[in-house]
Amino acid sequence: MEGTERVFERLVHEHQHRVYALSLALTGNRHDAEDVAQDTFLRAYRALATYPPDRIRELKQKAWLHRIAVNVVRNRVRGVRPSLVELNGNEPSLSSGPEDDVMRKAEIDELAARVACLPARYREAVVLRHVQDLSYAEVAEALGQPVGTVKANVHRGLKILRGENHGDGDD
């Protein structure tokens, strides 16, 4: 349907960076991130094709895409563990620009890899809340969990990232 294609094209252009950043934070490397982000949009495309027009109009695109991406990652992880370090680095280095660009990219990659090491339930909560800047309510909706659970998982995840992984229970 012509309408669906137009909606999808806008969806991709509007949300591509957000979905890619999410995928990078969830998978920890740029190669898997591109796969997950592409998969997310393709699933969205297939779903859109089956939705009636008023459902498409009322769609909360941002929350919807986040939910799809989280599911894509969950399903992948069931099959293969994400590779945490990309040793051969065979993805095209698109910004072969000045040195500090490369430095910043390396820092980001290292951070993404660290986040990807978190246990899945902490990682999803931390990434949606602090990388993607969703509210607790939005995170809870995207993950299908109670707000309290999300808050606790974010808290524990941050603790691990800060390197305070000693006691796990105090709140």
Add this chain to the structure above:
Amino acid sequence: MATVMIDLKRLGDVKAPAGFAERVLAQAGMADSYAVFDTVLGPVYVAWNRLGVSAAMRSKSSAEFESWFRKDVGRQLVRVDPPADLAAKIEDQLEGRRRLRFDLRGLTSFSQAVLSKTLEIPRGQVRPYGWIAREIGHPAAVRAVGTALANNPIPYFIPCHRVIRSDGVIGNYGGGGPEAKKNILTLEGVQLKRLQQLARAGFRYEGVRSTKVFCFPTCYHGRAAKEQNIVQFHSEQEAYSAGYRPCKHCRPAVVA
């Protein structure tokens, strides 16, 4: 606490790599991918999508190919790194070892019929325009066949160069003019000189005395015969009245 959260925010500012949106649209079938391939014919720009190869052109530059494609085919186009096996597949297709799938959406059903029929002409052989017209059930539409072939969006792959005029004139060629057409046919093993000598003498068919079958001169099924056993005909009627029947492979006339 604060630094971790600031770092995480930076992670959220990461941008998708260049061309990401286009790759997504290509995967959803809303844009075609293309790359340039080194082939026996030199560099050829080839576009494809889920349904198959959608265009091919010996353009001078990416920009020229892209603007031609957008105008002629009317879809978005994304330059990509080709899948690892595609170069080999293209080589096989051009050498006649394989048949790729093609996306001919957007063409009229008449053009699609013409191009599908053209795909049946074996490598090393040629057919007249009128043959295509008759085979697709529009025997009078010879000129329309010429137009459809001239606008073939996938030359080389869909071998419109194997269709020539019945008087032996090679005719024009969208894929690079008559010279290019001659070169490709020679590359494919057509003996153009002999073919044009026959055409100039007015001979359109060749028959074999022992089998009493007549063919187009390039048909594979006459080639094993000795030179002295081959006869030439100006027309189907002449062949029929000499007691010959048309070949069932190249079908120079409707097989009764």
